[in-house]
Amino acid sequence: xxxxxxxxxxxVEDLRVHFHTExxxxxxxxxxxxxxxxxxxxxxxxxxxxxxxxTAMALMRLIRTPGRIESGRVQLGDLExxxxxxxQMRQARFARISLIPQGVMxxxxxxMRVGAxxxxxxxxxxxxxxxxxxxxxxxxxxxxxELDPSTAQMYPHELSGGMKQRVGMAISVALRPxxxxxxxxxxxxxxxxxxxxxxxxxxxxxxxxxxxxxxxxDMGLMAQCVDRLGVMYAGRLVEIGPIQQLLEEPQHPYxxxxxxxLPSLERKGVFRGIPGITPSLxxxxxxxxxHPRCPEAIDGxxxxxxxxxxxxxxxxxxDTRLQQLAxxxxxxxxxx
Amino acid sequence: MTAPLLEARQVRREFGGxxxxxxxxxxxxGASLLLSQDRPxxxxxxxxxxxxxxxLARLLLxxxxxxxxxxxxxxxxxxxxxxQQRRVFRRQVQAVFQDPFGxxxxxxxxxxxxxxxxxxxxxxxxxxxxxxxxxxGLRAVGLRAEETLGRYPHELSGGQRQRIMxxxxxxxxxxxxxxxxxxxxxxASLRATILESLFRIHQERKISLVYITHDLTTAYQLSxxxxxxxxxxxxxxxxxxxxxxxxxxxxxxxxxxxxxxxDTKRRWGEETDPGGDQGEAETPASTQxxxxxxxxxxxxxxxxxxxxxPQVMARCRQSNPPLVxxxxxxxxxxxxxxxxxxxxxxxxxxxxxGGLQHA
Numbered sequence: 001x002x003x004x005x006x007x008x009x010x011x012v013e014d015l016r017v018h019f020h021t022e023x024x025x026x027x028x029x030x031x032x033x034x035x036x037x038x039x040x041x042x043x044x045x046x047x048x049x050x051x052x053x054x055t056a057m058a059l060m061r062l063i064r065t066p067g068r069i070e071s072g073r074v075q076l077g078d079l080e081x082x083x084x085x086x087x088q089m090r091q092a093r094f095a096r097i098s099l100i101p102q103g104v105m106x107x108x109x110x111x112m113r114v115g116a117x118x119x120x121x122x123x124x125x126x127x128x129x130x131x132x133x134x135x136x137x138x139x140x141x142x143x144x145x146e147l148d149p150s151t152a153q154m155y156p157h158e159l160s161g162g163m164k165q166r167v168g169m170a171i172s173v174a175l176r177p178x179x180x181x182x183x184x185x186x187x188x189x190x191x192x193x194x195x196x197x198x199x200x201x202x203x204x205x206x207x208x209x210x211x212x213x214x215x216x217x218d219m220g221l222m223a224q225c226v227d228r229l230g231v232m233y234a235g236r237l238v239e240i241g242p243i244q245q246l247l248e249e250p251q252h253p254y255x256x257x258x259x260x261x262l263p264s265l266e267r268k269g270v271f272r273g274i275p276g277i278t279p280s281l282x283x284x285x286x287x288x289x290x291h292p293r294c295p296e297a298i299d300g301x302x303x304x305x306x307x308x309x310x311x312x313x314x315x316x317x318x319d320t321r322l323q324q325l326a327x328x329x330x331x332x333x334x335x336x
Numbered sequence: 337m338t339a340p341l342l343e344a345r346q347v348r349r350e351f352g353g354x355x356x357x358x359x360x361x362x363x364x365x366g367a368s369l370l371l372s373q374d375r376p377x378x379x380x381x382x383x384x385x386x387x388x389x390x391x392l393a394r395l396l397l398x399x400x401x402x403x404x405x406x407x408x409x410x411x412x413x414x415x416x417x418x419x420q421q422r423r424v425f426r427r428q429v430q431a432v433f434q435d436p437f438g439x440x441x442x443x444x445x446x447x448x449x450x451x452x453x454x455x456x457x458x459x460x461x462x463x464x465x466x467x468x469x470x471x472x473g474l475r476a477v478g479l480r481a482e483e484t485l486g487r488y489p490h491e492l493s494g495g496q497r498q499r500i501m502x503x504x505x506x507x508x509x510x511x512x513x514x515x516x517x518x519x520x521x522x523x524a525s526l527r528a529t530i531l532e533s534l535f536r537i538h539q540e541r542k543i544s545l546v547y548i549t550h551d552l553t554t555a556y557q558l559s560x561x562x563x564x565x566x567x568x569x570x571x572x573x574x575x576x577x578x579x580x581x582x583x584x585x586x587x588x589x590x591x592x593x594x595x596x597x598x599d600t601k602r603r604w605g606e607e608t609d610p611g612g613d614q615g616e617a618e619t620p621a622s623t624q625x626x627x628x629x630x631x632x633x634x635x636x637x638x639x640x641x642x643x644x645x646p647q648v649m650a651r652c653r654q655s656n657p658p659l660v661x662x663x664x665x666x667x668x669x670x671x672x673x674x675x676x677x678x679x680x681x682x683x684x685x686x687x688x689x690g691g692l693q694h695a
Contacts, residue, residue: 047523048494190384190550191594195604217524220553220596224604244600261528262598263553265580271557273529277493 006319009211010036010059010097010179015072017051017058020065026281028054028067030235033308035320036179041205041212043222043243045258046232047278052215053102055232056181059213060099061089076179095125098177100201102184102215104168108156114167115152118142121174141170144207146200162193169201176208183215198225219262223247228321231255234279234289237308241324251311251326253296288329300329307332339411341544342429342512344369346681347395347405349388363391365568366405370685371512371544373410377690378538378545380555380576382591383565392565393516393548397431427457430505434517436497440489446500447485454507473503476540477533495526502533506541513537514546519554531558552595556580561690564588567640573659574666574687584668587641639671647672659684665691 017029029051036042046052058069061081074081076097084092093099101107109117115138122129122137129137139149145166156164165185173180182201186194202225205212214226222229223243230240231252239252250256257274276293279285285292291301306327314322349364369379369392381389394400395407398414407414409425417425433439440449450473454466461469471481477499489497498518505513515534519527535558538545549555555562555576562579564572564587572585583589596604639645642652651671659667660676667679667687679687686692 047525192590195594219598223598223600224596258525261525263557265553265556268557271528271532273532274525
């Protein structure tokens with residue numbers, strides 16, 4: 001796996017994103033906080049509507065109206081992203097923190113050659129580069145994502161899905177960011193191509209010595225790719241911890257059900273779904289958002305929102321990388 | 337022995353190739369599959385996008401006619417069914433599609449989807465009997481009538497909608513349900529629920545399932561036998577345990593290695609495609625072979641997998657290997673097994689259904 005040292009690359013505190021609709025505020029992200037270490041791969045999983053993509057977009061400050069970042073701090077090295085001016089944030093994007101958006105393969109301009117689209121990104125941040133220098137960078141970047149330099153002369157429709165995904169990746173890492181957020185980077189790709197695209201992403205990560213946040217819903221992919229995993233439910237982070245520990249001994253009932261619902265090559269004809277449906281974020285249930293579906297709910301679950309607290313401590317007290325945190329009253333008890 | 341319920345014999349389907357098009361695309365080239373009346377089974381058809389699995393499903397449903405070969409329903413070619421037989425076929429072979437969002441008309445309540453087919457196919461039932469039938473169908477997939485009837489599609493989750501589509505299929509007392517990627521657009525936590533209702537229907541109502549998927553783990557969980565397709569060809573077919581646990585065809589081996597398992601102790605296959613991106617950082621891989629889109633072929637000779645195959649031999653470029661019997665319950669189409677006994681189309685059908693009748 002990757003070689004995370006103890007430095008924190010990104011610290012997110014109490015992030016809240018609400019969408020102000022005619023029917024009231026939709027609490028898409030509600031008090032999410034975590035640390036991302038340098039060189040680390042952190043996964044964020046959740047069902048659709050759990051707030052994982054909104055969290056990713058908020059870190060990039062790409063939330064559009066009616067959405068609004070209500071509160072929080074996003075500390076990236078010396079920058080607090082949420083307090084930057086729009087122009088400062090524009091400069092930080094791609095250069096410091098970069099997003100490979102969901103469906104990036106469909107975000108390419110169909111009437112522009114691939115090389116020109118990469119140059120666009122570079123020129124938006126660095127002026128005064130000569131034509132030759134730009135060409136060289138394009139070829140270097142294409143090689144970086146394992147594409148032939150001749151790809152620069154092609155139009156998007158001439159490329160396969162996996163190749164377009166790589167071009168999107170090349171654009172995202174063109175300015176060597178320290179934090180790469182990849183939102184479902186392989187969800188539209190076939191399994192065989194998926195593995196190769198992920199291999200490329202992690203090789204690029206290693207070369208840049210960057211940290212990666214991998215957003216997705218595929219637990220199998222997470223198990224094979226990340227160091228730590230955060231599980232989101234109804235806008236909240238309900239559990240976070242080292243991937244192996246989390247899969248083997250999940251501490252939140254939702255994670256437990258999620259892990260046991262996974263298909264495997266061990267059990268045949270056994271299906272364990274999670275009963276019930278995800279709550280509306282317009283009118284979330286009081287207390288823990290999972291309590292209506294939770295088989296282990298106790299009295300206080302419907303009244304008090306549980307905090308995300310350390311449940312399993314690692315060997316070193318201050319190192320949150322080794323800790324497993326869960327937001328569940330079963331671990332902390334309910335205040336009388 | 338009675339005629340099989342549904343049978344595909346060497347079906348081939350091409351697209352394109354009109355007057356002004358130079359190339360024909362072979363979406364399915366000569367697939368055979370069989371479902372018997374006697375014993376309901378679950379058959380999975382797996383492959384990447386462009387492998388022809390959805391076209392095969394549409395052929396089985398009679399939605400597209402084969403270019404050559406035939407689809408038989410209770411021994412009669414679909415082309416030769418009379419009006420009455422066609423009606424029976426339409427009722428007994430049902431479909432569940434991938435997208436639970438696009439199949440509903442947003443202007444109608446979901447009830448419409450359920451009442452319409454019942455009214456059409458069972459006009460003799462009273463209103464109360466029809467409602468009872470619908471409620472029973474909803475219960476079979478784990479939905480409650482009071483939570484679903486009277487709602488509009490947008491008020492239901494993807495998982496609920498997909499289960500309504502399963503109910504719709506179920507209402508007509510089908511003998512076969514062809515489910516084309518029924519869970520790929522549904523959230524992970526709800527997938528198990530939908531697969532469970534499909535499996536329960538199969539067991540309790542003795543309905544055969546044809547489960548089309550790109551996901552080998554759910555195929556393994558649900559099915560008895562599996563067909564692996566690659567660019568229009570069935571490259572491996574047989575007992576699901578054998579095919580997934582000990583794949584014989586190099587393509588199946590690659591697919592199985594590529595499954596990301598939710599188990600940190602079992603690493604994602606270290607060997608990847610020999611297309612060649614294990615190379616050093618700055619050497620751009622030969623992209624043409626790395627990411628060749630797995631579209632249907634356009635009439636090339638040789639094994640369709642030859643360009644990506646780690647064990648490719650000279651003869652792989654010269655002729656496309658037929659399916660041969662590598663084990664008692666499984667066949668593979670690969671020149672590595674040229675010594676294995678050849679199979680008739682009937683025997684391939686029998687393998688798809690769970691072993692040879694007279695091996």
